[in-house]
Amino acid sequence: MDGSASHLVDQYSDINDGHKAFQALLNWYEGDNLTSDTAEDVRSKLEKISLSTRYPASNYINDLQQYNKLLVQLGEEFSRSYTTTIFLRQITDPEFQLTVQLDIENKLPLKDCIDRVRSRERILSRDKTTSKNAYVNLRRDNVVNDVGNF
Amino acid sequence: MGQGHSNSNANQKRSNVKLQAQSIGTFDGKSIKWHSWKARARAAMGIAGMLDILDKPDYAKKNAIDNETVFHML
Numbered sequence: 438m439d440g441s442a443s444h445l446v447d448q449y450s451d452i453n454d455g456h457k458a459f460q461a462l463l464n465w466y467e468g469d470n471l472t473s474d475t476a477e478d479v480r481s482k483l484e485k486i487s488l489s490t491r492y493p494a495s496n497y498i499n500d501l502q503q504y505n506k507l508l509v510q511l512g513e514e515f516s517r518s519y520t521t522t523i524f525l526r527q528i529t530d531p532e533f534q535l536t537v538q539l540d541i542e543n544k545l546p547l548k549d550c551i552d553r554v555r556s557r558e559r560i561l562s563r564d565k566t567t568s569k570n571a572y573v574n575l576r577r578d579n580v581v582n583d584v585g586n587f
Numbered sequence: 588m589g590q591g592h593s594n595s596n597a598n599q600k601r602s603n604v605k606l607q608a609q610s611i612g613t614f615d616g617k618s619i620k621w622h623s624w625k626a627r628a629r630a631a632m633g634i635a636g637m638l639d640i641l642d643k644p645d646y647a648k649k650n651a652i653d654n655e656t657v658f659h660m661l
Binding site: 438439441442443446449450453454455456457458459462463466467471474475478479482507510511 | 653
């Protein structure tokens with residue numbers, strides 16, 4: 438136990454009472470005040486993540502689902518439609534813009550939006566691999582031709 | 588024979604507790620990580636057969652050694 442939680446456990450160090458130490462942690466972290474602070478913290482993190490050219494879709498989806506799960510555990514979840522809005526709004530990678538636009542136009546539910554972003558990511562990743570292989574083949578052909586010319 | 592058997596059980600329990608203590612990991616006090624740490628801690632205590640220590644004050648009182656072990660696992 439490190440950081441700000443250690444004093445909660447340490448207060449029972451003279452009697453080494455595991456039950457009381459755990460209950461102290463429960464009361465502290467699941468008491469009303471801290472729960473709303475935590476929910477606020479999670480909500481603000483949720484609204485800061487984005488799917489950009491530097492942050493892959495799978496990580497973005499994973500973060501969103503983790504934060505959402507935390508909010509559900511705290512009983513402070515956003516509505517499904519607002520979560521869908523956040524999910525689509527925070528996709529800034531131009532490669533996904535058409536997918537986002539179609540999702541908005543068709544008013545798809547969150548699960549479908551996630552599935553479509555995932556499949557778009559798979560297509561992009563396959564395209565990248567294909568063009569990389571084509572580049573490697575082209576270079577190899579050029580080297581073979583160059584060597585042949587000597 | 589009986590003595591040997593109970594020693595072996597005690598050793599097994601001790602090593603199981605050590606193993607589970609490692610799987611809990613350190614909680615850094617950040618509230619955002621509380622729920623996932625709590626889930627890990629409860630799962631580990633459950634496997635070590637000590638979940639009742641966390642939840643039941645009377646049980647914890649009656650099993651002072653396990654209660655102390657749980658304290659050191661936290």
